[in-house]
Amino acid sequence: MKGDDRSDNASQARGGGEDSHGVGKPAITQTQMMESARNQATFDTSKLSEIIFGSPEAVKIHKKAFQRVEESTGTTDMSKLPARYGNMNREDMLLEGLRAGRAAFHDSLDNGDSTFRYHTQEWVLTNSNPLGLTEVLFRPMIELQGTAEQIAYWTPLSRSGKIIGSYTQTEIGQGTFVAGLETTAVFDKRTDEFVINSPTLSSIKFWPGALGYMSSHTIVIARLIIGEKDYGVHAFIVQLRSLKDWKPLPGIELGDIGLKMAYNGTDNGYAVFNNARIPRSNLLMRFASVSRDGAYTTHPLREKLLYGGMLKGRLAIIRNSAFQLAQALTIATRYSVVRRQGHKQLQQNSVASIMSYKLQHYRLLMLISRAYASLFASLASDSAYQELQKQQANGDHSSLSYTHMVMAGLKAWVTANAADAAEDARKMCGGHGYLMISGLPEIVNSLAATCTFEGENYVMWKQVASYLMKGMAARSLPKDMAYIPSPTYGKRVRCHVSGVDFLHVDNLLYIFQHRAARLITEAYQLLRASRGKGAVQNEDRHDVVLLSAAKAHTELYILQSFREHVTSISGSMPTEVKAVLTRLVRLFALTTIASPLCSSSASFVEDGFLTLNQLGDIRTNIDHLLEELQPDAIALTDAWEFTDASLTSALGCKDGDVYERMMCWIRQLPINVHASENDSVFRDGWEEVIRDFIAGGRGNVTEKARL
Ligand SMILES: Cc1cc2nc3c(=O)[nH]c(=O)nc-3n(C[C@H](O)[C@H](O)[C@H](O)COP(=O)(O)OP(=O)(O)OC[C@H]3O[C@@H](n4cnc5c(N)ncnc54)[C@H](O)[C@@H]3O)c2cc1C
Structure with missing residues (x-):
């Protein structure tokens, strides 16, 4: 069918007026349908929101926090294609996650609330960006297992964002069976330090969020060894990177584990330890301690606690x-x-x-x-x-x-x-x-x-x-x-x-x-x-x-x-x-x-x-x-109070204007923008494959294609 024939058919199918796309408008628009569906409610939505969040005050705090963060990240304009749907490579995704994490972290710090601990995937300060685990795992573990002195030292640093924490337990060879972890922390009495090692391939730490490139410190779960004796797994604070230039400290190899099904805004990573040294005082010692001369003592209720x-x-x-x-x-x-x-x-x-x-x-x-x-x-x-x-x-x-x-x-x-x-x-x-x-x-x-x-x-x-x-x-x-x-x-x-x-x-x-x-x-x-x-x-x-x-x-x-x-x-x-x-x-x-x-x-x-x-x-x-x-x-x-920006969905915006928004975002996709700059031709595809292909040529696998 010729292009002209198609447009004739399309114009016949049109009803009354035309919208901004030159396409006929239906008798009832999607925004009208949404309004009508919303008007059918038998109750006041805002009252249900109060139950979800706990009080009218909590709803206000929630709404204001989202407004501030979305304004500061420039994500409120729903006519713009959200950044994550553009051409993002691994590094871009991580950078975007960092930006989102920074906005949520600073907002929580400045306003002293916990809005971003829960409420949406987009801004949530848990696993979806590298700055969440400090609050969710790193600090709570120190508060649980640290002595008063350790808590007094580490809490202000992590709370204020002066250090970035993660939690390093899982190894490439074992996760669920914690007692079987293989990473070792051997006490060196001479220097009053623990020496951390990954003695086998299966002991390489693998999976922890923010471990790859973003955390400065982590809690490593490793076997405590003094002399010949293995005391089982314990928690150690390990500084991973220099706070001056962010380079890994001696004896530590770090990296990202690559694209995952989701959570690509954070750097789940791996760590290989090769005689990395930490002071004895970095063993979290509330329930188990090692003295200067290497004596081990443990709390009778350690396991339970x-x-x-x-x-x-x-x-x-x-x-x-x-x-x-x-x-x-x-x-x-x-x-x-x-x-x-x-x-x-x-x-x-x-x-x-x-x-x-x-x-x-x-x-x-x-x-x-x-x-x-x-x-x-x-x-x-x-x-x-x-x-x-x-x-x-x-x-x-x-x-x-x-x-x-x-x-x-x-x-x-x-x-x-x-x-x-x-x-x-x-x-x-x-x-x-x-x-x-x-x-x-x-x-x-x-x-x-x-x-x-x-x-x-x-x-x-x-x-x-x-x-x-x-x-x-x-x-x-x-x-x-x-x-x-x-x-x-x-x-x-x-x-x-x-x-x-x-x-x-x-x-x-x-x-x-x-x-x-x-x-x-x-x-x-x-x-x-x-x-x-x-x-x-x-x-x-x-x-x-x-x-x-x-x-x-x-x-x-x-x-x-x-x-x-x-x-x-x-x-x-x-x-x-x-x-x-x-x-x-x-x-x-x-x-x-x-x-x-x-x-x-x-x-x-x-x-x-x-x-x-x-x-x-x-x-x-x-x-x-x-x-x-x-x-x-x-x-x-509606009562869950998700903002359009936090849903990041062309189908789920509050106004219901789905097809308009879909087309608006899709026209902004980089592939379409680049093609429109080339007379609507996907230039690489045409030049490398299609031109020869339709002429019956088989073409060669070019160097570029192999790469
Ligand atoms: C997105 C993401 C983020 C993560 N973040 C972190 C992090 O920050 N820090 C960290 O240390 N780790 C992290 N992990 C690792 C995670 O905690 C482990 O993957 C998880 O604990 C499961 O352990 P595993 O991979 O060893 O699975 P496995 O234990 O090997 O499980 C594989 C299968 O074996 C079954 N199985 C295992 N044991 C038993 C048993 N005893 N009885 C019956 N069935 C069994 C399981 O049911 C499962 O079906 C993360 C993982 C993901 C996916």
């Missing part, structure tokens, strides 16, 4: 993952209300969007309920952590294993759910979701990593299961397991709930409790029956059953926290806000029990606890909830 140190990092990851999932869902929901496709579009005067398709709003609303469930569970675990800290300050460590179990379970559940759900959000945006400018690939890929770092998820489930099995073996059940009625529970028990009674959260809790109790009991019975093979082998053999038990106990915790949070909403809140959150609690619970999209559904029915009729009732209730919640979809995502 160190255990607690992992919790803060996990807490940040759980909260971040809830926010990142909400980001993905904000984009997908906004896109869904302005995207028209299929037969609904053909109905006269219809403004129906893909949101009106059952499968689309079912998936979106179910996942929105999961984002809220994740957030409220993270708030509950935060309170448990604060409580633990208070108790530990008074020498009481009795809640440590409980809090550790909660965090391990939530870390595994929230991150895995967020990663899967964000990927579904991407799919819900069809082909456009696959574009980098949708903002979704970055969110999906960074959430994928959360399943691995700070405790690989399946290893986390094993830790939850181990707690549960210990609880079952104890003389009396721990408080959080008191819902397990008897060691033989589960046999021939039936649920008697029906119809709309499935909407009572007490009934839903009862169903979750039954499932967890049954699975935990069954796992325990299996373990007991095969005792004698050694605890580790025995658990390994039954890991699949233990995993189901651990997930069920964690999902019960999530439902309980979600319900408690909603129940505790102040009476001064408008009733509509509580009503919408109550619908979400119900939807979360019911879709976990009976949804073709939820992998754990089978565990609610496999013992015959629920009948087919009851499953039918549950589905009917889900349908009603979806109808009630659909008008609130936009408001439920």
